[in-house]
Amino acid sequence: MSEAAATPAVAEDEAALATPFVKCLVRLVRAHDSHGSWEGKSNTELLGDFIITREKRRAIPIIGDPDPDVLWRLEMFYTAVGLAIEERSGLIASPMMEMSHEGFGRVLLTAGRLVVLSKTLRDVHRFGFETFWKLAAAGTKLAGDATAAIEAHPEVARA
Secondary structure (H helix, E strand, C coil): CCHHHHHHHHHHHHHHHCCHHHHHHHHHHHHCCCCCCCCCCCHHHHCHHHECCHHHHHHCCCCCCCCHHHHHHHHHHHHHHHHHHHHHHCCCEEEEEEECCCCCEEEEEEECCEEEEEEEECCHHHCCECCHHHHHHHHHHHHHHHHHHHHHCHHHHCC
């Protein structure tokens, strides 16, 4: 691949890694490194498992049980969404996940008594994003929608 073709993709990745949501996700993942084994890794390497290209996704069977690493990444993603909501609104947004062993389930984020995110999860064993930019966009959108719900119903969220 030529350097000219690789440069826009690298620049796009760097821009995505600079977004507030991805910075939050990186802080969260690094906080779970209790032995320092990720200390020398770049943010791109650290979040590399969140990226599942079309080719990788096609290689994963349609039906399958999620392994613990995938479940951990899923939990980190939605916890980062909750932290992004907290940064924006000042309210703690707690994620709650219910998963079957087959990779189907639900995630809820609540702020006070208000459910700010309710999402059905399926094919969790194939969880990931095609690019860092899509990872950033998905997390930012979920946090933005939840923050809008809090702003629309502040008395319920603060109850």
